[in-house]
Amino acid sequence: xxxxxxxxxxxxxxxxxxxxxxxxxxxxxxxxxxxxxxxxxxxxxxxxxxxxxxxxxxxxxxxxxxxxxxxxxxxxxxxxxxxxxxxxxxxxxxxxxxxxxxxxxxxxxxxxxxxxxxxxxxxxxxxxxxxxxxxxxxxxxxxxxxxxxxxxxxxxxxxxxxxxxxxxxxxxxxxxxxxxxxxxxxxxxxxxxxxxxxxxxxxxxxxxxxxxxxxxxxxxxxxxxxxxxxxxxxxxxxxxxxxxxxxxxxxxxxxxxxxxxxxx
Numbered sequence: 001x002x003x004x005x006x007x008x009x010x011x012x013x014x015x016x017x018x019x020x021x022x023x024x025x026x027x028x029x030x031x032x033x034x035x036x037x038x039x040x041x042x043x044x045x046x047x048x049x050x051x052x053x054x055x056x057x058x059x060x061x062x063x064x065x066x067x068x069x070x071x072x073x074x075x076x077x078x079x080x081x082x083x084x085x086x087x088x089x090x091x092x093x094x095x096x097x098x099x100x101x102x103x104x105x106x107x108x109x110x111x112x113x114x115x116x117x118x119x120x121x122x123x124x125x126x127x128x129x130x131x132x133x134x135x136x137x138x139x140x141x142x143x144x145x146x147x148x149x150x151x152x153x154x155x156x157x158x159x160x161x162x163x164x165x166x167x168x169x170x171x172x173x174x175x176x177x178x179x180x181x182x183x184x185x186x187x188x189x190x191x192x193x194x195x196x197x198x199x200x201x202x203x204x205x206x207x208x209x210x211x212x213x214x215x216x217x218x219x220x221x222x223x224x225x226x227x228x229x230x231x232x233x234x235x236x237x238x239x240x241x242x243x244x245x246x247x248x249x250x251x252x253x254x255x256x257x258x259x260x261x262x263x264x
Contacts (some may be wrong), residue, residue, distance in 0.1 A: 004164040177260055180256050181256050
């Protein structure tokens with residue numbers, strides 16, 4: 001057992017210590033009730049081992065599995081890469097659809113975190129932290145979907161346990177935001193060399209016509225925002241302006257960062 005789990009089993013350990021106590025003070029190997037004492041110790045150890053096994057299974061399946069295998073997975077993003085690369089967007093359309101898409105993904109991730117918070121109640125019930133035998137109501141606040149609120153759990157051991165996982169959940173949220181933003185930047189960025197090559201091909205295509213041996217390939221691996229270009233040499237009119245496209249891209253990046261509040 002390691003923190004924050006050890007304090008959860010204090011009462012269970014006390015029962016094991018009490019089972020051993022007669023052998024440390026009153027019972028000897030020649031005592032008539034030695035067999036009953038040994039059986040009692042074995043029962044206490046079996047109960048303790050079963051409790052640890054059940055709690056570990058519950059935490060592994062309903063908490064650690066979600067955090068470590070789902071949310072910390074490199075594929076867990078706030079948007080679908082295939083979705084945002086699926087078409088040629090107008091700036092307004094891209095911004096509106098990304099807001100909706102980010103909101104939907106944030107809700108899905110938030111629901112997973114809420115499942116973890118609900119598991120705190122199951123852990124508390126399984127441990128039977130309420131010594132009076134009544135069902136503890138202390139986890140009512142522990143399952144609130146608040147990022148910084150401290151759960152109103154009366155038992156300090158349970159509070160430490162919940163704080164540990166709140167910190168881990170917040171770390172997961174930060175990594176998801178960071179991972180999503182990094183992926184988004186990669187999808188909207190191009191190298192200078194690639195940009196110059198594309199521009200050269202575009203100019204040749206517009207003013208010289210397309211070479212039969214060369215095709216103007218569209219890079220579908222990046223986010224594509226469409227503009228209309230009107231040529232009245234020497235003037236070139238781009239509609240919508242590139243500044244609008246840039247603002248749209250920046251607004252989506254800001255929306256990704258803002259998803260932290262929605263998730264938590």
